[in-house]
Amino acid sequence: xxxxxxxxxxxxxxxxxxxxxxxxxxxxxxxxxxxxxxxxxxxxxxxxxxxxxxxxxxxxxxxxxxxxxxxxxxxxxxxxxxxxxxxxxxxxxxxxxxxxxxxxxxxxxxxxxxxxxxxxxxxxxxxxxxxxxxxxxxxxxxxxxxxxxxxxxxxxxxxxxxxxxxxxxxxxxxxxxxxxxxxxxxxxxxxxxxxxxxxxxxxxxxxxxxxxxxxxxxxxxxxxxxxxxxxxxxxxxxxxxxxxxxxxxxxxxxxxxxxxxxxxxxxxxxxxxxxxxxxxxxxxxxxxxxxxxxxxxxxxxxxxxxxxxxxxxxxxxxxxxxxxxxxxxxxxxxxxxxxxxxxxxxxxxxxxxxxxxxxxxxxxxxxxxxxxxxxxxxxxxxxxxxxxxxxxxxxxxxxxxxxxxxxxxxxxxxxxxxxxxxxxxxxxxxxxxxxxxxxxxxxxxxxxxxxxxxxxxxxxxx
Amino acid sequence: xxxxxxxxxxxxxxxxxxxxxxxxxxxxxxxxxxxxxxxxxxxxxxxxxxxxxxxxxxxxxxxxxxxxxxxxxxxxxxxxxxx
Ligand SMILES: Cc1cc2nc3c(=O)[nH]c(=O)nc-3n(C[C@H](O)[C@H](O)[C@H](O)COP(=O)(O)OP(=O)(O)OC[C@H]3O[C@@H](n4cnc5c(N)ncnc54)[C@H](O)[C@@H]3O)c2cc1C
Numbered sequence: 001x002x003x004x005x006x007x008x009x010x011x012x013x014x015x016x017x018x019x020x021x022x023x024x025x026x027x028x029x030x031x032x033x034x035x036x037x038x039x040x041x042x043x044x045x046x047x048x049x050x051x052x053x054x055x056x057x058x059x060x061x062x063x064x065x066x067x068x069x070x071x072x073x074x075x076x077x078x079x080x081x082x083x084x085x086x087x088x089x090x091x092x093x094x095x096x097x098x099x100x101x102x103x104x105x106x107x108x109x110x111x112x113x114x115x116x117x118x119x120x121x122x123x124x125x126x127x128x129x130x131x132x133x134x135x136x137x138x139x140x141x142x143x144x145x146x147x148x149x150x151x152x153x154x155x156x157x158x159x160x161x162x163x164x165x166x167x168x169x170x171x172x173x174x175x176x177x178x179x180x181x182x183x184x185x186x187x188x189x190x191x192x193x194x195x196x197x198x199x200x201x202x203x204x205x206x207x208x209x210x211x212x213x214x215x216x217x218x219x220x221x222x223x224x225x226x227x228x229x230x231x232x233x234x235x236x237x238x239x240x241x242x243x244x245x246x247x248x249x250x251x252x253x254x255x256x257x258x259x260x261x262x263x264x265x266x267x268x269x270x271x272x273x274x275x276x277x278x279x280x281x282x283x284x285x286x287x288x289x290x291x292x293x294x295x296x297x298x299x300x301x302x303x304x305x306x307x308x309x310x311x312x313x314x315x316x317x318x319x320x321x322x323x324x325x326x327x328x329x330x331x332x333x334x335x336x337x338x339x340x341x342x343x344x345x346x347x348x349x350x351x352x353x354x355x356x357x358x359x360x361x362x363x364x365x366x367x368x369x370x371x372x373x374x375x376x377x378x379x380x381x382x383x384x385x386x387x388x389x390x391x392x393x394x395x396x397x398x399x400x401x402x403x404x405x406x407x408x409x410x411x412x413x414x415x416x417x418x419x420x421x422x423x424x425x426x427x428x429x430x431x432x433x434x435x436x437x438x439x440x441x442x443x444x445x446x447x448x449x450x451x452x453x454x455x456x457x458x459x460x461x462x
Numbered sequence: 463x464x465x466x467x468x469x470x471x472x473x474x475x476x477x478x479x480x481x482x483x484x485x486x487x488x489x490x491x492x493x494x495x496x497x498x499x500x501x502x503x504x505x506x507x508x509x510x511x512x513x514x515x516x517x518x519x520x521x522x523x524x525x526x527x528x529x530x531x532x533x534x535x536x537x538x539x540x541x542x543x544x545x
Contacts, residue, residue: 024510067480067499076480077503455506460522462513 002250003029003221005458006241008228009257011039011407012443013435015208017255017450018222019078019215025462026219029249031241033227037212039257039407040414041443043205047394049342051286052204053406054414056303056329056346057090057197059172059188060444061107069195071444077451080214088334090197090302095164096384098308103164107196116161123158130155134190139183142422148185149178163312168192168305170314171327171348173441175280175415177315184439191444197302199334228258231266231431238431241266253458257435257450259409259416260426277418278316279411281353281400285374287345288394294332294343297386304328306384313350320355321373323380345388347377353400353411360401370397415441424453432457463542468535471542475511479504490531512538516545 005021007014010032021028036042041054062069064082075082092111095103101119105112113131117124130152152162166180169188174180180188200207212222227244231254240250256263289297298304307325314325332343359366374397378389400412409416420439424432432453440449463471469490476483476498483498494500508528512518518541520528527537 024514067482068501073501073503077507081481451503455503459506459510462510 001248002240003027004252004462005029005255006031006249006251006253007255007257008241008263009039009435010034010037010222010224011257011435011446012041013438013440013446013450014039014255014257015211015215015450016074016078016447017257017434017454018220019211019218020451020454021458022215022218022220023079024459026221028220029251030215030220030222031226031228031243031249032222032224033408034406035224037222037224038204038208040403040409041204042208042406043203046396050203050205051396052331053398054284055199055204055331055443056172056327056348057199057334058087058443059191059195059197061087061089061196061198070191070448071195074444074448074451077455078211078214078447080210085210086201087198088201088336091300091333091335093168093197093303094301094305095167096304096306097160097164097167097312098306098384100160100307101164105193107198109194109196112193120158120161123156123161126156127161131194134186134194137183137186139186141183143183145176145419146182148180148182151182151185159311163307165189166314167307167312167325168303168327171305173415173445174314175413175418175420175441177278177280177418178313181420184441187440187445191442199331228266230268231256231263233267233428233431236428238428253430253432253461255432255434255450255453255458257433257446259435260421260433260437261410261417262408263426263431263433279353279413279417280314280316280415281351281356281412282403282414283321283349283351283373283377283397283399285347285377285395285397287347287374287378287388287392288342289345289388289391290393291339291341291343293388293391297345297388298330299333301385302330302333304384306381308380315350317350317352318355320352320369321376322350323376325349326377326381328381328385342393345381345385347381349377351400353404353413356399356401356412366401370399373397373399409436424457430461463539463545465535465539468538468542469531471515472508472531472534472538475508475515476500478511479507488531493529494531494534495529516542518542 005028007018007030010030018030060071062071089107092106103115116127173188228241229244230242232239238254242248309324326349329346403412416436424438434450434453438449528534
């Protein structure tokens with residue numbers, strides 16, 4: 001079999017890349033290892049109900065009329081009618097540093113501005129100047145890593161404010177410990193603070209189904225349970241791929257969304273490229289509760305980014321999990337959602353892949369660690385949001401091993417390797433990287449990555 | 463294609479990219495991008511649609527010639543004369 005364009009991975013970046021191409025030429029094939037699409041942001045069924053694997057909130061909210069907003073540009077590029085989608089905006093979110101300070105923000109940037117002006121009056125003017133810089137900066141130029149933290153330390157002159165601003169931006173978009181690249185900081189600041197957060201109507205499955213339908217309506221093809229084992233190439237030219245079962249599919253061009261090292265591992269003679277720094281792992285727990293308990297927990301907060309230690313430690317812990325900071329999400333607390341019989345509390349904390357890996361051989365020890373982690377997470381967040389443990393009707397926890405197993409992300413690192421390949425070029429004539437390791441993170445980021453890599457490298461070859 | 467047909471083709475392609483595009487005040491000699499809120503990504507779509515519909519290969523170096531409606535028509539007229 002031969003196809004002009006092959007895409008490895010049916011996550012959000014792969015789907016977006018494929019739709020973008022199929023819009024002009026239906027001869028594109030997605031190969032996805034798993035039995036469903038979505039990758040990190042997918043779904044599963046337990047007890048006859050659907051659980052989302054990775055959706056807290058989508059960033060980059062924009063109303064339909066704001067044509068130049070990244071979200072609407074993305075929709076145009078995919079030829080999706082923005083007006084056909086209904087989105088639920090967040091209520092209020094909070095950055096909560098226990099015994100230190102709390103900052104609320106929403107999709108109205110004035111709230112954050114007001115909070116900072118009243119709680120950090122000494123840094124207010126510098127903050128306003130920072131926002132101007134962020135609005136004017138072009139974050140898409142490919143420049144070497146520049147520390148956002150150093151920049152903020154120098155401009156804001158308040159270590160607490162710097163930590164508080166970085167907290168949500170790192171949790172939702174940094175592959176680097178305790179810092180982020182300045183360009184990535186600008187992208188995430190706009191995405192979260194200036195634009196804001198929302199969730200699509202229905203579940204992530206509905207959203208993915210629509211993307212897949214749209215793709216198939218253009219004539220695009222997808223094969224599920226099709227794991228690429230090897231990329232066949234001669235020198236720098238890729239000729240096709242070999243699947244796990246030995247089938248060979250030839251192609252003119254290949255886009256890989258499975259990660260840099262994951263892609264290099266499929267090549268016979270990978271060019272030498274050492275990635276530096278540690279990959280960040282996370283544990284994510286879902287607690288399902290009956291709706292009667294909603295009144296006991298915050299109903300006005302969508303997401304809380306908390307930190308209980310003196311200084312925020314966004315880094316790989318030495319133990320299974322670091323509970324001193326994390327994210328608490330209430331997926332039911334978005335505007336205009338119809339009440340459901342159950343609602344969820346989700347928590348995210350930093351985790352250490354190797355500690356989890358060392359338990360992998362001992363099923364009981366692993367399951368015990370998982371359940372202990374969930375309990376500790378509950379106890380920790382109860383101090384912030386109120387008690388709910390006794391009402392939990394179902395809970396589940398994903399460790400870095402779960403994520404590695406289902407998405408083949410090395411070490412289960414959601415944000416991939418610390419250093420990114422911004423131009424998608426990994427030294428081959430017709431093989432390009434998109435998605436997580438190209439550097440745009442999160443749902444909108446992954447989709448923009450797929451679109452822009454196809455625009456830059458593939459469409460011109462048509 | 464006549465000049466008018468080419469003009470309609472371009473407008474139709476733009477409408478397809480952005481159904482809310484407003485042509486009422488569009489001035490033929492001014493850059494399309496500024497008047498219609500198109501960015502470089504949308505612009506690429508015009509080129510891609512021309513390729514898809516009429517098998518036209520427009521080299522990147524020629525993109526500036528598609529800046530305004532008039533310059534589009536001037537540039538495309540010889541290329542589409544037999545269609
Ligand atoms: C728990 C959790 C919560 C999250 N919360 C949010 C959130 O609230 N908001 C947000 O914006 N983002 C969130 N994210 C991040 C977001 O999901 C990701 O950044 C984004 O989905 C990455 O998409 P991707 O296409 O780059 O990668 P992936 O989703 O990893 O896609 C890669 C795909 O390739 C497939 N694959 C791998 N190897 C092979 C192979 N050899 N052959 C064939 N296929 C292969 C995988 O199965 C996968 O489907 C969350 C992630 C997690 C895990």
